[in-house]
Amino acid sequence: MKKNYFKPLLSGICLAVIMVAGSASAIPTPYEIPGFGQDMAKNGTGISGGNGNDDANNFFRLQTVLASYVNNLPTPVLAGALDLGSNVVPTGGLLGYDYAVLHYGTGRNGITGVGGGVEFFYLNGAADFTFPADGTGLNGIGGFSSLTLIKGTPQVPDGGSTIALLGFALTGVGLLRRKILKA
Numbered sequence: 001m002k003k004n005y006f007k008p009l010l011s012g013i014c015l016a017v018i019m020v021a022g023s024a025s026a027i028p029t030p031y032e033i034p035g036f037g038q039d040m041a042k043n044g045t046g047i048s049g050g051n052g053n054d055d056a057n058n059f060f061r062l063q064t065v066l067a068s069y070v071n072n073l074p075t076p077v078l079a080g081a082l083d084l085g086s087n088v089v090p091t092g093g094l095l096g097y098d099y100a101v102l103h104y105g106t107g108r109n110g111i112t113g114v115g116g117g118v119e120f121f122y123l124n125g126a127a128d129f130t131f132p133a134d135g136t137g138l139n140g141i142g143g144f145s146s147l148t149l150i151k152g153t154p155q156v157p158d159g160g161s162t163i164a165l166l167g168f169a170l171t172g173v174g175l176l177r178r179k180i181l182k183a
Helices: 006-023 055-066 160-183
Strands: 038-043 076-083 101-105 117-123 146-155
Touching: 006 038, 055 076, 055 101, 055 117
Parallel strands: none
Antiparallel strands: 038 117, 076 146, 101 117, 101 146
C-alpha cells in the first residue's frame, strides 16, 4: 500500500497559514496609564519638564508611561520614529512600528487643562488603523493634533510566526515518524 506523505505536509502548511493570517487582524489598544487613565497632560511632561511635541519628547513620554509598571511590551527605540499628519493610517502604514503617541487639543474653549493631552497606543501588530479624531482622556478632549509612530524591540517572540514554525516542525516529525515506521 502506497503512503501519501503529502497529506500531513499539506495539513501543516494549512495550519501555519491560518495562524499567520489570524495574527494579521490585530487591533491597536489604548494604553491605560496607571493612576492617570487614557492620557497624560502635554505640558510639563516632556524632557526636563518641557512641552515639546517632537520625536524625542514623545519618546520620553512613552518611556515614562511604560516604566510606570512591569509589562512584557516591546522596549521602545527612538531610531526610526515617524511623524504623521493624520489620525487615519492606511493599509501597511503601521507595519514595523509598535507604538503610537497621539496629541489632542484641550477641547472647546479650553475646558480641560492647558496644552491638551497625549495618548498612547500599543499597535499589537496592526497594519492600519483609524485613531480617534477627538481625545478620550481627561487632559485632551479636543481634536487630533499629531501622531508619532515608534518602533520597539520585542521582549517575547511573535505568536504568529512561532506557531507557524511549530506547525512546520510537527509536520516534519510526522513525516519522519511515518518513514521510520515503514522501514
